[in-house]
Amino acid sequence: MRLSKLIANLPPYHFANAKQRILDRQAAGVDVISLSMGDPDLPAPESVIERLCTSLQDVQNHHYPEYRGMRVLHEAIAEWFAQRFGVQLTPEHDILPLLGSKEGLAYAATAVLDAGDIALVPDPYYPVYISGTTTPGAEPYLLPLNEENHYLPDLDKIPAEVVARARVLWLNYPIILLRLVPMVPFLSGP
Structure with a gap:
């Protein structure tokens, strides 16, 4: 069976081989603190x-x-x-109950992004920001979050042509949301 271009072009799931990468690092003597899937480590009450x-x-x-x-x-x-x-x-x-955050974020992206659009993605990012963006054919534009900018995206460094095509700004942390809300008109499109 021939798969659709959409399915064939999906990037590999970020966490698909995370367990093996962790095991490889541990075997190499690295003390790994896993911040991957967030699986519960305690039984349900x-x-x-x-x-x-x-x-x-x-x-x-x-x-x-x-x-x-x-x-x-x-x-x-x-x-x-x-x-x-x-x-x-x-x-x-x-309110829209979902199976999980990945499902909701992927649906949100496909609801507002088309091929040729851009999603502004803070880096580091939640992997579905990329797959949700690329699934409808949009492009991610990475915004580095580092110590010099207090782990906030530097919106002034985004080129005007990128802003013109941007339809989504993914937010990682509540602190970013609180600080960016007044700037939303800067990113609004037609």
Whole structure:
């Protein structure tokens, strides 16, 4: 079977061989602190496992949810955000439960990027920033985050022709978000 150009051109998944690279470095005597996948290293609390087992026995949980998802889940998420962050979300419009952050970021990129567009990517970056950008044919433009610029992107160094084609600015840390929000018009396009 011939695969589509989209699939054939996907870059290898960043973490696909991370385990082997870590093992190779450890075998070479390097003390590795893995900051890769973030897999839990502790078991789930017993109360969570018990609740999961009980929920699996409820026949209501044996079918697909409605198209927009379970209203009760959306409401619970909105309530958690309000309590945790003081943010008010509208359950039916502001919440989209996903399988994980990679899925959401990839969908966000394909929703706003076309071939020829540019995504501004802080470097170091979360790997899906690159794959999400390149999947629809857009190009990543790396913004180095280093000590001399206090680990913030230097927006003044982005060439005007890059800004003109930029449709996304990926943000790594809340501190960057807070400091860049006033600069959003600088990056806005038609």
